Amino acid sequence: MPVKKVQREVQTSDMRHTSVLAVDLGGTNIRVAIVGEDGVIKEKVKESTGSAPLKILKDLIDNFHRPDINAIGIAVAGVLNNAKTGVFKSPNISSIEGIDLREFVRKETGISKVVIENDANAAALGEAWLGAGREYKHFVLMTLGTGIGGGVVCNSMLAPIAAEIGHMTIVANGDACLCGNVGCLELYASGRAIVDRAIQGIMAGTDTRLRSCCEGNAYKVSPEIIYEMALDGDAFSRELLKDAGRYLGIGIANIINIFSPQAIILAGGLTGMWNIYVQEAIKEAQKRAFKELFDSVKIIPSQLGDDGGLIGAARLALING
Ligand SMILES: [Zn+2]
Secondary structure, eight states: OHHHHHHHHHHHHHHTTOEEEEEEEOSSEEEEEEEETTSOEEEEEEEEOOSOHHHHHHHHHHHTOOTTEEEEEEEESSEEOTTSSSEEEOTTSGGGTTOOHHHHHHHHHOOOOEEEEEHHHHHHHHHHHHSTTTTOSSEEEEEESSSEEEEEEETTEEOSSOOOGGGSBSSTTOOBOTTSOBSBTHHHHSHHHHHHHHHHHHHTTOOOTHHHHTTTOGGGOOHHHHHHHHHTTOHHHHHHHHHHHHHHHHHHHHHHHHHOOSEEEEESGGGGGIIIIIHHHHHHHHHHSOHHHHHTOEEEEOSSGGGHHHHHHHHHHHHHO
16 A cells, blocks of 8 residues: 555656647637646747648647657547547538548657547636636536537536537528538627628618728628727617627527536637627526526636637646547
8 A cells, every 4th residue: 555655646746747738729720838737838829720720730739849748639620520539520620621630640749649629628628627617517618709619517527529509500491501500509699690790781781880990891890890889889780799699698598408507608709799799698598598597507708718728628638648
């Protein structure tokens, strides 16, 4: 017994010096970071994903080749294959579909411990470890950005499920989605959906100040500009955000009724529009979910923001690497 104890102490002491490489491979940016075992990001770089994401990933990883790194965690935007070696579907980075990402990174780095997870799942794990999820055993994380993603933590563990919340059907015969379905939540409540509807409105001649705020170029409209205009009294912008919020609220009501989580943690750029978009979603969810379940869920913002995926990926590498 005493021998075992000494061995354990040695392992703990060794772990203090462990660093892992964390990667967040998203549709817009690729982020790579060195993360300590305490979850502190020591160094971080970011590059646009562009049209050759694997080349960029290789270059970024090469910059971080250090002898003390012994595992790599990768958070990727897409639906993972069963073996968790890559994604079979990634609407925003279709060039990596079907590629054995784990083998690619192993070959490039010579590091065999490579763990891959969906980016929103990784963000949920990050929040559970060091963010807004620390106080909750059961929660659902939603990423609200260009698209909508999800991750589920149950009994303090990341549920090994796809959790593609953005692709739950909200409108039975709705618009066509890149995933192959029609009427998906993210076609009505995501940043891209809000911008698409703004552009349609401007083109159709709707009376809105959005027309003049982008030097006459409707394609320059962003969710941030729409929010700014909405706060400044533009009725069309306000209605766009409330409408998206109502669809989000339908999705949240479904999540509450299915998972009865203690918390729903909202991450991503659209949470910056909390006062109109998220408030409307909460109102809608309250109308639709079981009262008892709604009353026992906290709907709160994430604490890790953009770093959630990286920190979750690091956690995976530390646990499973
Ligand atoms: Zn879809």
